[in-house]
Amino acid sequence: MSTSPPKTTEAWTYTSPSTPRTALTLTTSHPLTFPPSNSSEETLLISVSHAALNPGDIVSLTAMPFFLHSTPSAVPAFDFCGTVLQSHNQARFSPGDNVICFPPLPHMLKTGIGGLQKIVPIPAKYCVRLPQGKKLIDGAGLMLAGCTALLQVRQAGVKKGDRILVVGASGGVGSAAVQIVRDVVGLGGYIAGVCSGRNEGLVRSLGADEVVDYTLHRDLPGYLTERFGGEGRRFDHVIDGYGNQELYKSCAGFLKEGGVYDAASIHYASYRLWDLLGSVVMIGLNILWPRAQWLGGTGRRFKICSLGDPGLEMMELLAGMLGDGKVRVVRDSVWGWREVKEGFDVLMGGHAAGKVVIRVGEGEE
Template identity: 30%
Template sequence: MKAIFQDRYGPSDLLELRDVDQPVAADNEVLVRVHAAAVNARDWHIMRGDPYLARLAFRPVFGFGGPKRKIRGSDFAGRVEAVGSRVTRFRPGDEVYGDVGDADGAFAEYVCAADSLVEHKPANLTFAQAAAIPLAGSTALMGLRKAGVQAGQRVLINGASGGVGTFAVQIARSFGAKVTGVCSTRNVDLVRSIGAEHVIDYTREDFTRGSQRYDVVFDLVANRSLGEYRRVLTPTGTLILSGGGVSGSRPRLFGPMGLTLSGMARSRFLRHRVLTLTDGPRGSELLAALRELVESEAVVPVIDQTYPLVEAPAAIRYLEVEHARAKVVITV
């Protein structure tokens, strides 16, 4: 089968389309013929081995000279080709979507995934739209649930036009929250169109200097200090930290992990709740909940660009360098 392969850390130019062996489903896995896969920030982080600290902290994913898994991609949507002996929820021909997480391998014609990481595809979506959901949608839903977002609360989403951000705006709105999105000038209309009641253009206004206070701040950018985020919270407010950071030509020591580590270390001493979200496969329960939100039309995936599998390096470069909005999808 064809797959996007990587031998060592570096820029997207190192990624190659190669012929590799087709995977075989284990007893608890499904083999999926991939029709679409989504690009996430984790793909370029792993591609570059960035930040350096991750190479030590996440050994199942990062090696010292290159990624442990040689085929990039975690999000996929497609049709089940075969199932393992212990799989009962799926059968060949089912349309599914999922997130293989640390196993990677979705930028390929076929991928194997544990049945616990796969769910039936939303009936009202194309494969490309469904592939855009798993990691980003699950991260958004998990963060908002963890924060206990309720109707009437004020929620600020920093990075509202990104992959996770576009889902977070819509999901928070579906919970009845009053949503404020932070984004650049070119994305203001987009963020408003998906449900944000108020949009802050960060090129013109510093939200950390404003008078508005929020019950929940969901950070997806890691471009402010812990103190600046806390400044805009209500006395009993919650801060959610979920990665982010800007790519560079060379890996950094801490990158966005610096803010996360600071939040984890100081959270027990602060009056505000500080929650951190870790990367990894999210599971079928979240995917099932997201399917319900999508099929009820409370949430609609937003796709910026699509690329064929052979152009996956360009797709990752676009996300990494061009500050893509919403999701970038690879069709197979």
């Protein structure tokens, strides 16, 4: 390397669980650790341009015991993009390359790094090249939501010509799912998206054939059964980016026998630890409870998306879809570096249409 890497950077850090407004502190001296010279792994020093906020960041901030971290302070944001400043053991990347980064949770717990810091040292295996012709902001928020949606579509077994219901279709995961499903089912398939009516135009533009405005129906499961329960109208699979337990409990009315209800999570009432644990218990019951309806089950298979580390193959595939125009990141709003807490306020409100993005660097949009 031509110059020595910096020892510290400006970052939003936290040292104990609490709400983002309480937990986060802007510091100018968050420590950086670059690998020793005898390390064989390619490691990049990234100048972060944009970071996307995700519900997982809120969970880490508010409910995860801090003793799980190996560092005295930590930085949120799993999902970020930027420009390579330096490369240790240069192999895939060179200084000046624009990249999209998605370090998995175990790495973040071990190192304390996150996208809400100006400079990030990160193994190259957690990065992919930004497609040519795309701006850095185009990649912000792509990986976590996109990989989750892609895994859901794969787990459910969505295929060409299928009829698919996407729940939470205007959210981060749901907006990615609508686009990925459209690419898989083709023009002969059918997509209905559940979202607020104010986002109907957005969801149709992403590829949905029909939009169900949940705000108009007190009994949403009943309406879906009435609208889609007839012969030839039931869905082959449901991709739920929101985690609507009531819909799963009643999905036999609108989901074919043999169909899969694949959820990104089970929605929780709050980000308190006990609510999160309750969600985990409900996921287990959905998977293990007898599926026979006469035994109290739904009669339909339930799958949960457990993303973990998606791996380079999936990340490269998703980046390729971004480059080909098959997927775009829907942005609810973009906030400045000193407006991180305001960005978290929007995310915690639960009604963001797409991703909440933080402008970390000073580069172009």
